[in-house]
Amino acid sequence: MKKIYALIFILTGLAFQLEAQTIRGVVKDTGQTIIGATVSVAGQKQRVGTDANGRFELRLTAPGTYQISVSYIGYQSLQKTVTVAADEIKELEFILSADATLLSDVVVLGSRSAPRSYLDTPVPVDVVDIKRLTQSAPQISLNQILNFVAPSFTSNVLSLTDATDHIDPASLRGLGPDQVLVLVNGKRRHTTSVININGSLGKGSVGTDLNAIPTSAIKRVEILRDGAAAQYGSDAIAGVINIILNDNVNQLTSSVTTGGFTGKHADGLDGETVQANVNYGVALTEKGGFLNLSGSFDYRNFASRTTPYRGVIYTDYNNPTLYPTPKGVDITNAELALRGQSREDFVPNIGQSRNRGGTMFFNSVIPVAHEAEIYAFGGLNYRNGTSTAFYRTPRQLTQNVATIYPNGFLPQIVTNNLDQSFALGIRGKLGQWKTDFSNSFGRNVVELQTINSVNASMLAASPTSFESGGYDFAQNTTNLDFSRFFENTLSGLNVAFGLENRIEHYQINPGEEASYVNYGNALNVGTDATGKPILIPDPKGNVPTRFAPNGAAFSGGAQGFPGISKDNLTNASRNSIAAYADVELNFTEKFLVDGALRFENYSDFGSTVNGKIASRYKFSDMFLLRGAFSTGFRAPSLHQRYFNATSTVFIDGAFVESGTFSNDSRVAQLLGIPKLKEETSTSYSLGFTSNIGKFKFTVDGYLIEIKNRVIYTGQFSGSNAATASPQDKEIYNLLRQANATTARFFANAIDTRTKGIDAVVTYSTPLGLGVLRADLAGTVTKTEIINDIHASPLLVGKENIYLDNASRILIERVTPRLKANLTLDYSVKDWNMFLRNVYFGKVSQPTNVVANEQELTGRVITDLGVGYNLTKSLKITLGANNIFDVYPAQLLLGSQGTSGILYPNQAPQFGFLGRYVFTRLALNF
Template identity: 40%
Template sequence: MNTKVLFISCLLSATAFAQNLRGRVTDESNNSALPGATIVVVGQQLGTTTNGEGDFLLKLAPGPYTLRISSLGFESVDRPVTVESTGTTTINLALKPAQTSLSEVVVVGSRNLNRSVTDSPAPIDVIDIRQVTAKTGQLDVNQLLQFVAPSFNSNRQTGSDGADHVDPASLRGLGPDQTLVLINGKRQHQSSLVTLFGTRGRGNTGTDLNTIPAAAIERIEILRDGAAAQYGSDAIAGVINIVLKSNTNQLTANVNYGAYQAKYRFDSQQVDGGNLNVNANYGWRIGKNGFLNLTGDYNQRQHTNRANTPGIDSTLQRRQYGDPKVTNSSLYANAQLPITDNTHIYAFGGINVRKGDAYAWTRAADSERNIPSIYPNGFDPIITSNILDGTFAAGVRTILRGWNVDFGNIFGSNRFDYGVKNSLNVSMGASSPREFNAGGFQLQQNVTGLHFTRFYKNALQGLNVAFGSEFRYENYKIFAGEEASYRAYDVTKQAGSQGFPGFQPSNALDKSRTNLGIYIDTEADLTKAFMIGAAARYENYSDFGSTLNGKLSSRLKISPSFMLRGTLSTGFRAPSLAQVYFNSTITNFVGGQAVQVQIAQNGGAVTQALGVPPLKQETSVNASLGFTSQLGSGFSLTVDGYYVRIKDRVVLTGQFGNDLPEIANELNQLNVSQVQFFTNAISTRTRGIDIVLAHQAQVGNGRLNTSLAMNFNSLDTISVNTNDKLRPYKDRYFDLREYYFVRASAPPSKMNLTLDYSINKWAFLLRFVRFGEVKLANWTYEPNDIDIYRPKVTTDLSISYRFTPQMGLSIGGSNIFNVYPDMHRADRTESGGAWDPVQMGINGAYWFGKLNFRF
């Protein structure tokens, strides 16, 4: 296939009548070349980037054009040019450094405003969200990144309680809470949800990326490197920086609809999961350099159902198994108000409201958890969510005696309310209600920061110094549900709402902590070819003490087209408040005596009785080494190997019961029959490599962009850390299923080949994604009874056409050949379906149409 594409490309290029447009882009302040600058032909889907020497080449038909030239940290310009009918047209362009480091968000991974992505000592992906969303079927941020960034992994869950409503995501196969998320360079709060059951990222509290509408995002920067010494806790795996739109005087709007083609749905309905999205974005200019940009977004997604697996007894599997029904509404803003030439006020943020209905496990008609007079055929409980998420940031940036100064505050809140419907409380008998308020939790975070950055142009070949401080306040609450959602009215029957028992008053809490961080971050170009950077960060937490971490980075330009780079750092991640304080209780009655099934709070009576130590921070050692290269005209290659060793990872243990002799007395004295808890249970080692090969070429009168991105990843558990009392039960402390869950945060390999061809008003995208093999242990707990999901390849195809400069249409499909993970026994898999939520997901082919407007 690749040989055919190359042959056709050469043939079309040889017969084309396009003319060459050559040029060089430089920094106006020192006349140095700008590698990685973007040149776009305004009004057409044509463009290129500069090479390591700042040079570019475009093949265009004769005629007048307008070029838009941009580079991170520089002011963009529009330049008219006329391509002559004979010979080569040459144009040289100089960009002014942006005076308002001020209006541009710093590229993640470096506080040097003069550092470009191609110049960075650490690997960074920059994803243009507008280009991605215009041509692909995915609508939310998690799924967009799942199929664009090979080191990023996210799968929709089913039968996983809260994780059905908040998709867990990971970077480089590490935990969802080991990746720090920023918005416009400011720390974004995490979700209040800690994932518990039937899910990847079990025991983690990640950031809910889907609260931010893709229509509000200009680009996403992914730093694939440990950065705790630069940005603080949670940055062990890397950093994702979401940059909001700042454009003005243009209205963009999109109407998107798609649905799944169900290959394995064994009823008359073969199409389900309808997904409607409507969004609009507009910006107003304020003064000379100010703006206000607003985005409204509404998304409605219907259920999918992939239950009723052939060959399995229907009484042993779920009747409803698939994606939850979700409505997601967002309003986001990004603003800047100039005060003087060197000072401006900024503000950004938004609100997201999400309501979801997710399938719980089936209760059969003759089950002791059913009341036949209410549900004669049994029932399928629905776990509902009502999620309210908000972010608001404001601050001032200025230049003070040569220093770029940023003083700002960002506040975030995430509240998750559970409900249960199509359910009952068996202990209430026939009078039981069918809907319940089951309680929930809330996380709030406030971060105030003061940052200083200065570039000394004449020191060595350039010296950048940054330092600053951040003060963070966090608050976590659990609130109880209504009494009927948890109480046993008849002690001989099961208590609480079926599907999800409510939180009890004994679970309710209100806990807070504070954190102070101080950092210094320097980068020095010792020569024009050799750069070295160093960063250090001290943090003190009110609940567990202090930590000091450092980072060294370097970059060596061997030639204008070849560069070596590497980093070495230590890192940490503070256990989230949810991991420290989360607790839940299910009350059962045995012989009239109340006994409890608990997820016990760390530091509570149960964990103290079992000798479980208080949670402490995870610590890490990160190393990366790689190179970037220009292989010739239009070719670029980056290769980065990485090593991450994490000590004292926080996980949720398996269940310990009062049938275990060494701990039976302790549990019986507390009336606890089963318990599990969060603890620093394991140490892990992750090794991997990222490879990105890209090519840009003029093919006929159009342009072909080809990229091949690959991630190879291996995670091993080095040790399991138990205490003396629980050492005999090491296999429960971190059991077989938990071991495979940790390893399955990412497939061992993921490859993405994308061919993107644009010509005149047409654009075509063809993408192949190969997911490596995934292994999971099932409910039998037998070491030899492992569910193996063999490697699979999905194919995406889309065709786009612009009817006018103001209106365009894209149609296509994701996973057009309807590929599924390997099928397994539904009565043994973790999720209770024929497939666990792995690789490309469980829904099959998705067909879509997108109508976009731009005025």
């Protein structure tokens, strides 16, 4: 018994001795505690990390004087000398200062281990400091900011693309908008409900609406330029964009930016814009809890860049008193003079649509227990936009009702875009494992109206505005993630694994009947006693009964944007379940290998397994070699599987009513259009980084091969000619029932290869009394279609329709193959000067007419901004985008058409609106 008491006494003494000299404390910045900071004791191997409350504890074996160091990437390290007596517990507080030059280098994307510098990552990652750019750059929307700062990123304001005019699809490395995955705070963000069915960048794809997130809510953007489907799932073929939200507290930042276009084509000042931003964060607890709130208001006016209407506006049918029997003779000039009009009264607004909108976003973290915290973020965005279709001139007798619009009309498409997102999660530690359980919900609803229009088949009874229906897409993603760092396995091993469940829902909501019905159609049910046909009014009938003065049948549905028919009603859902594992092993401090494997099962097409391996070797602090190989996939979107509608599209100077049919439709069966399956990809990358004093370099080459890539086909049509085949006659009748003359589909039709090189150089140095930062970045990329077109036997001889020339150009040559920018940012005392030159390389205009094929040469666009701090809290900035008023090459006359589209709206380089001048007033305190 005495031995037992002695043992207890010894153990108690040892325990007391272990607790006797203890240093405890908290690490924070000016507003919140810091999780994961490293606390170490100089001269000893003892090292700990701060917990979910920012706290740490060091147990010392003997009393004495120690130097305690604290470090965290993106902050300046801090040291304190502490003397600890025997049996003493010392309490410390470390307040770290953020280092702007370091924060811009921090990367969390592409790895589930600790954050690291972008120069140390095994795959290329760009870090875009949104806060810095929004102080000086002319651009105010996220898409446009990234377009001018990240060479591998392409996005432009579109025109004549219906609801897409207000979304601005984005491309990474020249691939489709749906081949880049967007995350917010590391969580998957939902896509828009709108599918791009017009002939623009991203034709046939569904992207993420980046403009729904206000720049005031964004701290930085990380762009991973490498395949990452094995890590993050579907869509991450070209790369991943991760938007990190603001987390600052006790600081109010606000700004108002106003501007407009003043180039040679502007009407004085047009396309006026106003954006107001505000951000404020409050500390919720003493242990690091915070709530950061952001808001914005956007106002944008029309801007048009067209020439006067060139075609026939009036014929003798519009003024039959001039001729005894109208024959369609052109009387435009005489009639314009008679009515006091000019050709400039008959052009659409081609350039920039009208937009009004507002956004609210929040980001919050609340510690709830030791090493555990709840986090939440999300937002609400609403935009009301108005775009225009082509002018319906009086001579278009079948599309107009002269008693309503004697001078024709310009249809307008009103888009009400509501975007919602909310994410909630809890993260902390279970034993030695970091855990993160979260649920993210996102929804996008677009409702459409067609105004200043007419349903010609209703004659004088037609309304002039229509509820045209809309789209609704919702996505719910649940994640459970685990990770652990094993410090004593070689030079460190990080193991991560997790599960994901995603549910998606897609709806197409029909419009009012008058928006899509042709009331002049009838069904022939036989003949009467005199041999005359017996006709019963039926919108799906194939016999027209209402004719314009020239003898042609009146068109049905709203002009400009035919409404969505009740036959297009869609209500579809699917779910996917995924499991992944990610292992990152540091064989030595210089040599790292990262491997990932992901299994994913979709309820609508099956399972897929993808993997990735990446590595980097750090030869020295000045040079690092890196490379990666991965397989990837993209699940066809619900939109691509189920979208069906009729729309007006502009093709080679003319517009047609084109119907989109799902792959299980009768029309698709007649043509042999197969069912959709996933795209698969193989990606390779190899590059290096270098840190030579004030210079930092990254150069990376890549190769991406995609199989079974989904395209949006060309225009198929039927025929009712006497010699037509039964197949073509049935197709003709099915198209007529849909108020369409052509049919298009989504299909896994092609394989593509994309290859290129990205290079980035940054330089920062004191200069005179200020600091100069220079960034030079460039990309050279090429996408080409390889192998044979995947066509069914029924499509033999129609391959050039299945993949028409315009679609081929949109895939291969519509984004710049060469793009580079040089940015100089100089700050001295109260002044800041910003100068940027961006070279947008050549692109090609999509067309199916050989005579209209055109290569548009490259251009250099110059941005300038000059800022001055009026007070410590108030700053004014003046400047311009495209200060030299540069425009793309003008389109050939055949591509311009009669409506006078002067510049390419389908081949985006940098836009075609000319010089934009702006003033920004910013308040910070």
